Amino acid sequence: MQTTLVDLLTSAGLPDPLAHVIRALVPCVLIIHLVAVGALVFIWLERKVSGRIQDRLGPTRVGGRFGWLQTLADGIKLIAKEDITPGEADAMLFRIAPYVSFAASFAAWLAMPFAVGWSGLDMNVAVFFVLAVLGLEVFGVILAGYASGSKWSLFGAMREAAQVVSYEVPLGLCVVIPVFICGTMNLTTIGEMQRGFATNWLIFHDPFTFCVFWVYITCGVASVNRAPFDLAEAESELVAGFHTEYSGLRWSFFFMAEYGSMLLVSALAVILFLGAWHGPIPIFSIGLGWTDAGGILGYLASLAGCANLILKSSLGVIVMIWVRWTLPRLRIDQVMTTCLKYCVPLASFCFLGALAWQAWIPNVTPASLPAPFGIDRAAIRESWVTRAGGPHATVSDAQLTPQTASPVPTTLATQSVPDRNIPVAGSTAPIGREETP
Amino acid sequence: MTLAVDAIAWHQFFFVMFALLTCGFAVGVLFSGNIVRMAFYLVLSLASSAGLFFLAGAEFVGAMQLMIYVGGTLVLLIFGVMLTAQDRFISLKTPAGEWVLSLIIGGTLLALLLAAAFRYEGWQQAELGDTTPTSSQADTTARLGLSLVGVRPDKLDDSPRKAGMSGYLFPFIIVSVHLLVVLVGAAYMARAKKRTTTTAR
Amino acid sequence: MALLGTVTVSHYLAVGAVLFVTGALCMATKRNALGVLMGIELVLNGANLNFVAFGSELLRKDNLGLDGSLMALFVIVLAAGEAAVALAIALNFYNNHMSIDIDQADDLKG
Structure with a gap:
């Protein structure tokens, strides 16, 4: 039996309950850092990318040549700002709403694996859990919209509610496809089944998974309210939508939640379709053989896999940023049309197609690797x-x-x-x- | 195994936590006058009861609860609340007499149910006291899925004639058709009507 | 913690009972139609908790097995359908009467 952190702590003389608490806090703190620091980085990145797209420079001053400390400076400014609650607002709900949003975005990360065994909570229904908890983020937005006591906020919240409920359907359909190809809802297993060369990634499993990946990306962007689906905050129509009345730190919690769930949707896409923590060329798993080696080598391999996953997810976020600054915002009826008339039928068609492919041509595409390397x-x-x-x-x-x-x-x-x-x-x-x- | 004993203590700890949250917010739903706050408390209550499902080892049901109940049904409910949220309907007062009557009846019912819950010995025996109830690693999801298509993996050792039978294929189909009907019916009922037509009955 | 002993089916039933009773009281006392709907959700959830507890392999040896979880699944799914229909009725009522107070829903063929 391997030594775990709990064993290590108890042998160091800590009482057992405390050791368990520390063991539980480690992933929590790591994930909070991923979400918060990730938000800092991605906000900076968004400004730089949008600058490039619009042929300007973006932030350049704070922190040297690339302005990479700009978000930190903004964050300090936000902390210093006054926390205003409008007179019309329902004060309790207004105060709680940002935390609800952030908690949902953060809690969904608990079930995400970063490498084999590197997850806050290894669940059998991880895929389902992540989607479900991600769906809870909408409550924060709805509460914020209602509790602000402003019509702009309420409009934003109504749009968000309609949009999220609709887009959960195609999103679920897309996610089901990798699940039935792999035969499990466990994200770690789904990731491990894609071990090997890039041809083994599920996106290249068959033409239908290739199609459904793009449907997933569309629905994922819609479900985290990014442009061109950002109707809940539509600056040009609704002032700032659901967070019109927010200021200071509470406002920044909404932002952290948004970037956290962007990264989450992207990471889920990577795990489900893009080979999870496996690179396109299996240097660590087959080349060096470190992944199964255990000990320090296995640890290094897992670390590389974790970096790989985060890198790929960040690329996904950059694609979302790129899309945001390229496409114009859709109208609400166009959003619904995209969902119900295009995404749902397409996802259903791909679902049936992938099912038929699985049934009739199971071994044409690269299947799982032979026993010592992949999962049977x-x-x-x-x-x-x-x-x-x-x-x-x-x-x-x-x-x-x-x-x-x-x-x-x-x-x-x-x-x-x-x-x-x-x-x-x-x-x-x-x-x-x-x-x- | 000190580990196992402590893990059981954690099970109790989380049970008490989730149970208190569930009941507390349920009571909050009951006593809150504001309809939007009621909806918020209901969300929290149902989400923490999903935690209880996870504790009982029914991971799939818990996730389903979060996804369908909390993420779907309640969003719909809040949508309805916001569509009808005019000032005079946000907090409708209930007469005090009704409160007294219903509290008396409710208290009696609660006492009755609690007495029933703790009456039967078999429900109070923790026969699995030596095992560690962690988040169960049993792949209940696949077993549930197989049951829904008619195979019961947990009843394979029944009598040969019934082995693996008694699945839920038929109820599953009925529920699917039922949901389709509900979908059509709800869309039909909630559609915008022309209120001037007099010919339609 | 020591007071509780081991968590058993009975404790789950107790939580289910509290949910059931609060739900029933909600249905009895709320005048807002949507409040009544919330009471129904609470009641169903209490029943669900009982099903899951009886089916849980972690709590009792002679459990219901998969039947418990399956019944809970069916309840959740049907509750979603029920909520959709009830909401449609409530919105229809609101459209016709400009009110959501169920005490005013006292005429047929409205």
């Missing part, structure tokens, strides 16, 4: 029914990585053996690198 599809299917020990089995702290995600290096069985009887759940492959010091 048959193993996942088996894990649906057979499980060693059943649900009553004690799950120890070190086993919190998904059982199905473990490569099975000792088995010689290939996926073509139909009655393989090895319980996947009981495999003792070197997994559980979670927080290995």
Whole structure:
């Protein structure tokens, strides 16, 4: 059994509950930093990118040549600003709303894996959980819109409610496709199934997944209210939409939530379609063999994978920024038309197409790698029914990585053996690198 | 295994936390006069009961609760609240007499239900006391999915004639058709009517 | 914590009971039609909690198994449908009577 952070802390003399609390705080603090620092970086990036697109320079002064401290300066300014609550407002809801938005955007990150075993909470229904919690962000916006007591805010909130409820449908349909190709809702397993060269990424699985990736991007942009779907804050019509009445730190919480969920949608796209933490050329996993090595090498490989994931997600965010400064805003009826007349039918068609591809041409496209490298599809299917020990089995702290995600290096069985009887759940492959010091 | 014992303490801790949040916000829904605040408390109450679902090992149901109930139904509800949110309807007062009567009846009902909940011995035995209820690693999602298409992976060792049967395929189809009907019906009812037509009955 | 002992099905039932009763009281006391709808949601959620608790493999050996979760799923899905229809009715009522107070919903063929 691998040593975990909890073991390490208890052996250092800390009481056990405190060790567990610290163990829980580590991912939380890391994720908060990802969201907050990510927001700082992306706001700066947005200003630079939009500057380039509009043929100007963007921020240049603060922090040297590229103005890279500009957002920090803005942040300090925002902290210093007065926190105003309008007289018409419903004070309690008005105060709470930004935190609701931010909490939803942050909580969805808890189920996101950054590498094998590197997630706040490794869930079996991670995909579903992320989507569900991301959908809760809308409550912050609606509450803000209502509680502000301003008609501009209310208009923005109504639009947001209509838009988010509609776009959850195609978004869900898009996400279901990688889920049924991989046979699991566990994001870690979905990521691990794309190990290998870039041809193994799910976007290249078949033509339908390639199409549905773009549908997903469209719906993802819409569900986080970015232009051209940013009707909730439409500056040219609604002053600033739902955050018209906000100022200072509360206003910046909305911004952090927005950039946090942009990165989240983008990271989800990367995990579902773009190979998760695997690069296009498998240097670490197949070339060097570090990924399965365990110990410090495995740790390094995971770190590289984590960097890879964040890099790819940031590229996705840059694409969103690019789209924002390129396309004009849609009208509300066009937004609904895009959703109901284009995205939903397209996603449904791709869903059926991918299903048919899976059924009739399963092995034409690059499938999962052979046993020592990837995950056996048959193993996942088996894990649906057979499980060693059943649900009553004690799950120890070190086993919190998904059982199905473990490569099975000792088995010689290939996926073509139909009655393989090895319980996947009981495999003792070197997994559980979670927080290995 | 000190680890397991402590993990159970955590289970209790989180149970108490989520239970208090759920009940507290439910009471908030009851006693709040403002309809928008009621909706907000309802969101929090349902979200924390999703936490209870996670604790009970029903991850899929919990996520479903968050997605459909909280993210879908309640957004719809709040949408309705905002469409009808005129000042005079935001806080409609209930007569004190109704409050007294309903509190008496409700208190009785609650006492009855609580007594029933703690009466049966079998519900109070923690037979699995030595295991660690973590977020369960059992892949309940796939098992639920298989049940919905008619195969019961947890009943494979029934009598040979019934092995793996008794799934939920038929109810699933009925619910699907039902939802379709609801969708059409709701769209029909909520559409903008021309109020001048007299011929239509 | 020590007072609670181990969390059992009964404790889940108690929470479910509180949800049920508050929901029922909501339905009884609220005059806003949407408030009544919220009461219904609470009631259904209390029932759901019971189903999940009875089906939970972590709480009891002789549990309902998958049936508990499945019933909860069906309840959630049908509650969504019910809310959509009820909301449509409420909006229709509001359009016709310019009011959302259900005490005024006392004429047929309105």
